[in-house]
Amino acid sequence: MHPQDVAQPSAPSSPAGPVVDVEQAEAALVEHYPRLVRLAYLVLPSGPGRGRRVLTAHSLVQRALPRGRVPAPVIPAQQAGRDVEAGYALVRLRVVRTALEAGRPLWRAAWPKRSQLPPLLPQVWGLTLFPRPGGADELALDQRLSTLSGPARAAYALRGLERLPDGDVRAVLTAAGVTDPDAALAEADRIPVAHRLLDSPEFDACSLRARPTDLLGRRRRVRAALVAGAALAVCGTLLGLPGDGWGGDGPAAPPYARNPAAQAALDPGRLTRVSPTAWKTAARTDFSVWPARGDGTGDRELLRRALAVWARPGGDVQVSATPGTPTGGPPGPPHLLYAGTVDTARVVILYDGLRIARYAEPKDGTRGAALDFARVDGAGRDAAGAVVLSRADGNVRYLTAPWVRGAAERDLREPGSGAMDLTLTGGVTSPLASPVLRPEPCTSWNVLQLTDGTGTALLTDLGELVPARLTAGRPGAARPASGAEALRTWAPFACSLGAVRSAGVRSVNAWAFAEQPLPGAPDGRAGSGAWVCTRAETWRGAGARVLAQFHTPGGRFGAVAATAQDVPACGPREPRVLAGVLWKSEAGSWYLLAAGSDDVASVRATGGVEGSGRGRLLTVRAEKGARAYLEGTVDNGRPISGLR
Structure with a gap:
């Protein structure tokens, strides 16, 4: 001042x-x-x-x-x-x-x-x-x-x-x-x-x-005040003091327990570290076989602050977690993945078998420290390819798995534009534009492309520590969205990924389940619309989000026709879907267009629009703003309802 x-x-x-x-x-x-x-x-x-x-x-x-x-x-x-x-x-x-x-x-x-x-x-x-x-x-x-x-x-x-x-x-x-x-x-x-x-x-x-403030410490102070006969004076003094809590543990709160196991988890010397080649002979390839990287792996003070803040975040620490992720301290000495300086911050990334924890503090002090959590239980090789290391100035850097051989940046909105190579230094990528930090409108959606010698994967930043995998194809047989056909499928629907940011998403699959001829063109050649179902799966299992989207020829973006939460549609358990949309033709007429997956045998519309037909496609004249309810049957006679 x-x-x-x-x-x-x-x-x-x-x-x-x-x-x-x-x-x-x-x-x-x-x-x-x-x-x-x-x-x-x-x-x-x-x-x-x-x-x-x-x-x-x-x-x-x-x-x-x-x-x-x-x-x-x-x-x-x-x-x-x-x-x-x-x-x-x-x-x-x-x-x-x-x-x-x-x-x-x-x-x-x-x-x-x-x-x-x-x-x-x-x-x-x-x-x-x-x-x-x-x-x-x-x-x-x-x-x-x-x-x-x-x-x-x-x-x-x-x-x-x-x-x-x-x-x-x-x-x-x-x-x-x-x-x-x-x-x-x-x-x-x-x-x-x-x-x-x-x-x-x-x-x-x-x-x-x-x-809460330090509960056990507060109780001890009150008892001491009562014994001394000056409870009001002592409590008033304590309440008047600023509760920064900055000490040898940095921005951590004061210790409240001396449990031996809890203390062992806070000892930097007991952090789990593996050799750089451990992943080559390990029974499984996930975060547990990542080696410790970064220029701060020997900085005991930095590691102690990170562990102490994880166990006891102070009031000034910004704590965030993906939905369904516990934020308590580590159950034992965690696995060190990274420690070092990135851009304008010192960063420590730790793994405890269930969660990734990222501690970050400014290079010139500890005020403004942040602690972020992401749930990663059950992550295999495909889901443990990268972790967000830092975000700054609209860009993001990733720490990649030790088996990653190459990294590139690709615009998902432009499938034919190719990929731009990123440098990898000690497993850390050069910065690439983060789609979730870009202002509206959505004109591009940059994703991370990783190659590991066995294939190519696409990952997208959704504002969390672990990027989400992008796949394409029929549920149960989906493949990484890195092929030419998968990229063309994703292009009109890339910007819809913004609807599932910060939701603890593990993977998102795009399934082109139907094509439907468009009616009403004066020359009879209106082309066909493409139906795509995108399903975002979460790390916690519950909370999956499903979008049925419709794309017409020449359009830059797909239109969301229906959304649903916590339903099995478009997933491995229920690899079928039925959805509809009101559509205006070039001649100005309105139609209800409905389509189902390839095992849908009939479709019927009721409510504001009446009509039915055999097969998985239905086209019915409608009025602007009409509301219809869709029902159908699949090949074995089971009923199916329209996604809403």
């Missing part, structure tokens, strides 16, 4: 001008409370820890109401409605002003302002509250913002969150007491423009996660 950048608030405007009463300000505060708290959270310094920062942001916004009628600021609020606009502008100004004051250092020669003291309300006992973690881009932005002065952070937030032009930002900063708003704007220009990230859950101080 730069105290010289903040002066006393400027004098109020003339009372003869417009005024805002308490009711108007309260209405604006209640309506826009989450946005104001997010703004305060962004302006506040990150030094005291995220838990303290969250409570301070709420406290500042709740104290932003004026005591009576006050002059309305002459700064636009970017809100609809004149009364609410003036009230919102006033409350926002008071939030920015007190947030800047809260970040100023305390001086012995001056009494602290109310905003510089720990908030009286709200208070939470026994829990640490912090926003839900975002991605690598949000973490990097938060770290960059922490290097700015308070006025510069305010300028960046007003630009990005409030969408104010620079002239209005200057007006807000001046009214908030900043002596040199132009310098604050120039300092904010040092941060790359990533305003869309300000709407991320990383900066949402109203949508919070909760973790």
